Amino acid sequence: MFLNNYKKAFFALIFIGIFSLATAQKGKIDAIYSGTPWFDNNGNVVSAHGANIVKDNGKYYMFGEYKSDSIIDFTGFSCYSSDDLYNWKFERIALPVQESGKLGPGRIGERPKVMKCPKTGEYIMYMHTDDLKYKDQCVGYATSKTINGVYTFQGPILFNGEPIKKWDMGTFQDTDGSGYIITHSGNLYKLSDDYKSVTEQVVKDMTGQCEAPVIFKKDGTYFWLGSSLTSWERNDNYYFTANSLKGPWKSQGNFAPKNTLTWNSQTTFVLPITGSKDTSYLFMGDRWAFPHQKSAATYVWQPLTIKNDSIFLADYKENWQINLKTGEWSTLKLKGKAIPNTAKEISYSKNWKKSELKDSFADNSSDVNGASFSINFTGTQIALYGVSRPNGGYALIEILDANEKIIQSHQIEMYCKYAESSLKYLSPVLKKGNYKFVVTVLGKHGNWYKKDGTGFGSTGDFVSVDKIIVKN
Numbered sequence: 120m121f122l123n124n125y126k127k128a129f130f131a132l133i134f135i136g137i138f139s140l141a142t143a144q145k146g147k148i149d150a151i152y153s154g155t156p157w158f159d160n161n162g163n164v165v166s167a168h169g170a171n172i173v174k175d176n177g178k179y180y181m182f183g184e185y186k187s188d189s190i191i192d193f194t195g196f197s198c199y200s201s202d203d204l205y206n207w208k209f210e211r212i213a214l215p216v217q218e219s220g221k222l223g224p225g226r227i228g229e230r231p232k233v234m235k236c237p238k239t240g241e242y243i244m245y246m247h248t249d250d251l252k253y254k255d256q257c258v259g260y261a262t263s264k265t266i267n268g269v270y271t272f273q274g275p276i277l278f279n280g281e282p283i284k285k286w287d288m289g290t291f292q293d294t295d296g297s298g299y300i301i302t303h304s305g306n307l308y309k310l311s312d313d314y315k316s317v318t319e320q321v322v323k324d325m326t327g328q329c330e331a332p333v334i335f336k337k338d339g340t341y342f343w344l345g346s347s348l349t350s351w352e353r354n355d356n357y358y359f360t361a362n363s364l365k366g367p368w369k370s371q372g373n374f375a376p377k378n379t380l381t382w383n384s385q386t387t388f389v390l391p392i393t394g395s396k397d398t399s400y401l402f403m404g405d406r407w408a409f410p411h412q413k414s415a416a417t418y419v420w421q422p423l424t425i426k427n428d429s430i431f432l433a434d435y436k437e438n439w440q441i442n443l444k445t446g447e448w449s450t451l452k453l454k455g456k457a458i459p460n461t462a463k464e465i466s467y468s469k470n471w472k473k474s475e476l477k478d479s480f481a482d483n484s485s486d487v488n489g490a491s492f493s494i495n496f497t498g499t500q501i502a503l504y505g506v507s508r509p510n511g512g513y514a515l516i517e518i519l520d521a522n523e524k525i526i527q528s529h530q531i532e533m534y535c536k537y538a539e540s541s542l543k544y545l546s547p548v549l550k551k552g553n554y555k556f557v558v559t560v561l562g563k564h565g566n567w568y569k570k571d572g573t574g575f576g577s578t579g580d581f582v583s584v585d586k587i588i589v590k591n
Contacts, residue, residue, distance in 0.1 A: 146499065146548035148205045150440045150451045153419045154406060156529055158547045159199060159209045164529065166413050167197045168405045169230035171388040175266045179204055182213060182231045182244065186412035192251065193228030198267050204441060210267040214244060221248040221259055222272055230288055236314040237296035243314045244270050245300060247286050257282035258300055260315065278308060278317035291334035301332040307364060325368050335389040335400065340428050343368060344386045350567055351409035352575040353380035360428040375432040382435045383535055384419035394446025400425060402432060409565045414530040415513060422448045437542050453502060453542065455590035467492045478538040482506045486580040488562025499551045500590040503544040503558065507535035510579030512564035516544050519555040534564060534577040540585045558582065
């Protein structure tokens with residue numbers, strides 16, 4: 120996302136005591152859980168924002184921004200692999216910070232997208248490069264002989280001998296194998312047969328704004344998704360349709376209910392999953408959490424409903440499964456012992472009380488730095504439901520084993536422009552045993568500003584507990 124005139128104070132924040140310990144999961148995750156931190160095979164948080172997914176030899180590979188909690192500088196593009204889209208193995212930093220140049224120290228690198236070139240068999244990664252003031256933008260590319268190898272940065276991709284000077288970008292590979300680069304403001308460029316240069320501009324300035332651009336195709340209809348310019352803030356994403364990439368493109372409005380802010384996400388990719396019975400379309404969205412994008416930003420993955428030239432995310436599917444063999448999806452209820460926030464098992468420190476805001480929720484909340492609550496549990500997994508509000512802040516999550524050793528430590532955010540209760544944290548699958556779950560108010564929240572002075576972000580530091588679920 121485009122960011123200007125952010126508060127420099129945030130980048131002085133030190134990342135203290137907020138990390139995922141390298142304790143590998145004892146069991147497998149069984150579904151897609153949106154809005155919660157995900158953990159890889161090493162027990163570390165999955166860091167792959169602005170991502171896309173490529174299916175290669177029966178396995179899914181995800182490439183994304185390997186974020187930092189203290190700076191916006193490029194810190195590398197990550198590669199993860201999965202057999203089921205639920206459990207992710209960290210492969211490597213696919214493209215690290217370069218010694219100098221467009222992706223050197225003190226530069227921006229965003230929205231990596233990988234495609235396999237049908238002609239050469241090479242894997243090509245495209246990305247937005249820039250300076251820290253977002254004044255030197257262009258679309259760059261990198262290459263690799265293997266999908267999970269280290270990619271070699273080649274510099275800007277050229278059109279008529281010049282770089283494409285745009286920021287937010289995406290890619291699209293049509294069914295005939297031709298490749299395209301999409302940029303903000305409705306621009307579409309066709310790639311050469313080797314995917315290493317641009318041969319023509321197919322669409323120019325189709326629309327204003329339209330960051331985070333995505334194109335996918337179903338039954339001869341092209342869908343072009345994008346978002347408004349609100350910096351790291353979420354907004355109501357919208358889409359266009361056409362029967363040809365050249366257009367004409369028809370504006371179709373929002374694809375999620377108005378004012379849900381696309382269920383608090385920004386589109387990054389749509390992955391078709393074709394099986395023996397159906398093809399499902401996986402909407403991949405980012406839930407940014409500036410400035411703590413590494414530890415607190417999460418993912419919103421939802422099944423798109425498509426009817427002719429209309430797409431919908433009509434409701435928020437918190438937990439759901441995809442059958443990769445049949446291509447069908449189904450919802451999944453998080454099972455376990457539900458513990459309300461009033462239960463005696465929960466031990467509160469000072470300053471927790473019912474929210475004073477006039478909404479329909481009956482959660483306990485606090486904005487006092489250091490205030491905490493804890494619960495002892497026996498099981499394999501624990502989940503926290505909380506209420507996000509315009510005054511929500513950051514919380515520290517910790518899990519201690521029977522010897523009082525911290526085995527999981529992570530940060531979450533409870534900010535939203537409207538009040539909503541949902542799953543905020545689901546632990547990795549642990550070896551069945553006795554544990555202690557602790558949630559602590561960190562006494563801070565995110566704020567940021569666009570270059571025109573427009574401010575975004577939370578108005579407070581509140582952390583909430585609605586209920587807890589323990590899985591045996």
